[in-house]
Amino acid sequence: MTTHFLQTLAELGVRNTAWYALARCLRFGGISVYRYQFVAQPVAAGAMRASPGKLAMRPVTSLAELPADYPRPREVVAARFRxxxxxxxxxxxxxxxxxxxxxxxxxxxxxxxxRYCLPSPRACWDYDVFIHPRMRLGTAFCRLWDEANRRLHERGIEWTCSRISAFNPASLRAHARIGAIAMGSATFFRLGRWQLMLASRPPYCHLSGTATSWPQLVFDTVPLEKGARQCKAS
Known part of the structure; x- marks a missing residue:
């Protein structure tokens, strides 16, 4: 038990470890806790970081193209397309x-x-990076990001923003390696139809009890974009 706690502390840090412990305790009362870190990473225009290997890159444009073992509910993927x-x-x-x-x-x-909003046309959201368990030691993660950078750069996108589970140290480390910049956090408590959000950015606190009540978090990347342009010019 002590070894597991120290490992969790080392991976998540003091604050997120405390939230993780609270989430485990509240679970016994039927309360689900979700804590997210929000980050932005610059879209690189440079060369590929991973060799092409045997992987082919192409988009999924319909539910029918996804294999049956893809571990996301079909209704969730359908909502993404909509x-x-x-x-x-x-x-x-x-x-x-x-x-x-x-x-x-x-x-x-x-x-x-x-609902997450990005007012700038030079920014986008990326989310839910899935790597097949048998291929997590290969180049799939780097290849996906290389291809994403290429496509987004061609479209004029300078920053891509992500929400990462604060309880997922592997994802936090992976985003840190690609130059992610912290943009705040939000914690959600859910019990039945009720949801409470506590966030580090406006509206900071939101309580809802219906499926149509959604808080909105706005992420302004313009200061980041200006900084990027200044760095390129210097």
Whole structure:
């Protein structure tokens, strides 16, 4: 028990470890806790970081293209397509090695009731990067990000924003390696139809009890974009 706690503390840090412990305690009372870190990473225009290997990159444009073992509910994926979600998928033959989703403008979260907004046309959301368990030691993650950077750069996108579970140290480390910049956090408590959000950015606190009541978090990337342009010019 002590070893597991120390490992969790080392991976998540003091604050997120405390939230993780609270989430485990509240689960016995039927309360689900979701804590997210929001980050932005620059879209690189440079060369590929991973060799092409045997992976082919092509998007998924319909539910029928996803294999039966893709671990996301079909209704969730259908909702992504309805709100304009795009994808980049890595394929090894006919097998899905990994997939990365992205969206422009605004994105409604899959797990909780919240809407993320990006006013800048030079920014987008990326979310739910899935790598097949058998291929997590390969190049699929880097290949997906390389392809995402290429496509987004061609479209004039300078920053891509992500929400990461604060209880997922592997994802936090992966985003840190690609230069992610912190943009705040939000914690959601859910019990039946009720949801409470506590966030580090406006509206800071939101309580809802209906499926149509969604808080909205707006992320302004313009200061980041100005900083990027200044760095390029210097």
């Amino acid at each position: 709100q304009g979600g795009c994808s980049i998928a890595a394929w090894k033959g006919d097998e899905l090695a990994g997939i990365l989703w992205y969206q422009f403008g605004a994105y409604q979260e899959d797990e909780v009731r919240v």
